[in-house]
Amino acid sequence: MLNTYFRLYSFVVVCKRTVICHQNRYMSLKQEKSCGECGRTINGRTDKRFCSDNCRNTFNYKLNSDVTNYVRNINNTLRKNRRILRELNPKGKIKLSRERLLEKGFDFAYHTSTYTTQEGSQYFYCYDQGYLPMKRGYYLLVVKKEF
Numbered sequence: 001m002l003n004t005y006f007r008l009y010s011f012v013v014v015c016k017r018t019v020i021c022h023q024n025r026y027m028s029l030k031q032e033k034s035c036g037e038c039g040r041t042i043n044g045r046t047d048k049r050f051c052s053d054n055c056r057n058t059f060n061y062k063l064n065s066d067v068t069n070y071v072r073n074i075n076n077t078l079r080k081n082r083r084i085l086r087e088l089n090p091k092g093k094i095k096l097s098r099e100r101l102l103e104k105g106f107d108f109a110y111h112t113s114t115y116t117t118q119e120g121s122q123y124f125y126c127y128d129q130g131y132l133p134m135k136r137g138y139y140l141l142v143v144k145k146e147f
């Protein structure tokens with residue numbers, strides 16, 4: 001590394017002291033942080049996460065924007081659905097009523113994928129946890145083996 005250094009900076013009159021000086025600078029450059037919003041380097045030793053008030057405000061605005069909240073709410077609903085299915089189906093397969101799911105707060109409007117068999121049965125999945133609607137308001141809960 002030092003050889004490369006000498007080659008790159010052969011125009012500099014290098015004594016032991018300046019090498020150390022440049023190495024320190026090189027190390028402090030590597031520790032520089034970048035702005036959480038625009039990615040620009042934040043200069044100086046600092047605990048700041050943003051390069052400016054503007055960037056901090058923009059970041060926080062996006063964090064709390066309607067679209068962000070909308071996506072967050074759907075993600076939370078999907079995760080909750082998955083948790084409910086998993087809790088009700090510890091052995092990987094169980095038949096239960098729609099009411100059992102609803103009383104836990106299951107939201108039938110949201111799933112991550114569907115699977116239709118050749119016979120035309122449609123499974124609904126929340127991640128790895130799924131269900132198959134059956135007759136008379138019953139559901140067969142299943143678990144996806146492969147992802």
Ligand SMILES: [Zn+2]
Nearest residue numbers: 035038051055
């Ligand atoms: Zn910035």
